[in-house]
Amino acid sequence: MDFHNLQYWQQRALSLKIENRLFINGRYLQAAEGKTFPVHDPAGQRELVQMACGSHVDIDLAVKAARDVFERGDWSQAAPSQRKATLLKLAALMEEHQEQLALLETLDTGKPIRHSLRDDIPGAIRSIRWYAEAIDKVYGEIAPTGHNTLALIHREPIGVVGAIVPWNFPLLLACWKLGPALAAGNSVVLKPSEKSPLTAIYLGDLAQQAGLPDGVLNIIPGYGYDAGKALALHHDVDALTFTGSTLVAKQLMIYAGESNMKRVWLEAGGKSANIIFADCADLDKAAQNAAAGIFYNQGQVCIAGTRLLVEESIQQPFLQALRKHAATFAPGNPLDPQTVMGTLIDDQHCEKVAGYIEQGLSQGASLFLDGRHHPQGQHRSYLGPTILTQVNNTMNVAREEIFGPVLAVTTFNGEQEALKLANDSEYGLGAAVWTSNLSRAHRMARQLKAGTVFINNYNDGDMTVPFGGYKQSGNGRDKSLHALDKFTELKTTWISLE
The missing domain is CATH 3.40.605.10 (Aldehyde Dehydrogenase; Chain A, domain 1)
Structure with a gap:
């Protein structure tokens, strides 16, 4: 067989x-x-x-x-x-x-x-x-x-x-x-x-x-x-x-x-921030991880990196790299072993996620990548990778758990602004920091209000480490x-x- x-x-x-x-x-x-x-x-x-x-x-x-x-x-x-x-x-x-x-x-x-x-x-x-x-x-x-x-x-x-x-x-x-x-x-x-x-x-x-x-x-x-x-x-x-x-x-x-x-x-719930500093040693690797961090399992992941915070000076090259890696998540038949992106759980949830895209646009976000048009055509449970830019923390797409393949991109200048934006959430499940500065990595990890902080990776881990969150992301820990x-x-x- x-x-x-x-x-x-x-x-x-x-x-x-x-x-x-x-x-x-x-x-x-x-x-x-x-x-x-x-x-x-x-x-x-x-x-x-x-x-x-x-x-x-x-x-x-x-x-x-x-x-x-x-x-x-x-x-x-x-x-x-x-x-x-x-x-x-x-x-x-x-x-x-x-x-x-x-x-x-x-x-x-x-x-x-x-x-x-x-x-x-x-x-x-x-x-x-x-x-x-x-x-x-x-x-x-x-x-x-x-x-x-x-x-x-x-x-x-x-x-x-x-x-x-x-x-x-x-x-x-x-x-x-x-x-x-x-x-x-x-x-x-x-x-x-x-x-x-x-x-x-x-x-x-x-x-x-x-x-x-x-x-x-x-x-x-x-x-x-x-x-x-x-x-x-x-x-x-x-x-x-x-x-x-x-x-x-x-x-x-x-x-x-x-x-x-x-x-x-x-x-x-979660609304995890994935923070990319200009001194990140490998922007392409960060972009690949950012794409997987939000589009894996069709974005239906509690610890998904649904908020992308990018230092303003590298926004354009990073977004281009991100678009390239997002393209690898083309929706396809889940029974095909070559498929890396399947359907959302049902039609109703797909419509709900698509509604968030409309909300984001109506509140002033820009559509960098539109996942509503995908290889599966009019199939109502499919939604492809979607990237919204020019997002600020007052928008619903930055504050509410979408639970779908929708990435909200916000720019920042400097460590303190990144920290403020990341912690401005009722959730605290995960966060990630991409930097080649060891001191900055430790400073950010200590101050981010999240159960897990990933440094130069997104959502790595195994059974030996606890999993759970701060604030309204819950209490207690799974694993370990x-x-x-x-x-x-x-x-x-x-x-x-x-």
Whole structure:
């Protein structure tokens, strides 16, 4: 078989059998109320399947199953080495089914198959494997108390975790939550987005094959206003972990306060600034990274470099280099392994993003590159690379998360103006600085209000480093050992030595 051939993937897509039921307590079930919703292929403009639509009834069943197994201790009290072995088996099964998972992800979201195969699914596997390998190497502490006492500090699993994940990287972001939550010994109720539930549902069967005890992982596709709300309000959910919009993140905090004060960990919106100084050593490399930083995954990336701040003296040569690299992101058939830019998640989102382009123009921005005219013609889910220049920080395109392939370009003069412009945002997920001046790089990194500052790169990183933001980009961190903080309680045992 030729994995680099469009026909290969088209044939696989036509013969694909898609699971369309909820996964509760180790088995697939129809929704309790019998409701379904359609799952669409945005590129093929066809319905893939009618998915069981979970409601508050199904959430109650899933939470009960998760609580029961947690209290029994089948998983929560298992030795870390045992949890490690099971999760490593899950990672191996995901690797074995990597093509199937990648195909489901591409059909579900419209992202290129080359990215699903290269990035999304391997990244999801790495997350499960990394936390599996880490969990039997996490030690407790002994506090430095007086000679007549002994204070032991150790971590315990927090209990039942509700995980709500978005549609832009469905399985990858789910596994950023599942890896540390499961490794720490928790039970999880996962609610994938109704726009992209297919890989999450497929994962249920793999978890069962891996030997995860019934009830430890439950997967409930459904709408946010029903299943998501029920999960956030549930009194028997101990922690909620979420990636998505800032608007929904704020509502989840309200629900937690209205219920049992469950821990709420949020990775929300972003409006990251990518700052190019005139002393950048390699403008072409910076332009290539800037293009990838906003046009990869069709711009549907929370940490996308959606604001480009360019020192005025190099604006013109930099924009020309940027245009060249933007041209490599031509929208195409996501099932074609040569395609590097697929569709947006659906027609409605595409129209919303196109509306931001119109807003920018009406507020005084100039159109340097228009992505509304692209090789796919009138297909309503496609939008190509778009670059707006002469943008200032009062415009909506500079302040609001567009979540599409639209780059807002602003010029600056000097370090202090760049810093002021970059920090003038309600978000603080990421930022980047391109400079050959080491002192400037450190000065900017210390003063930028962002969870991650990239120096002479954009959005590099791996599982060893935490991911999350300042301000309204959220709280807590995904990835790294720091993610375990979200899913564990610290317990002190104070012993008097008499």
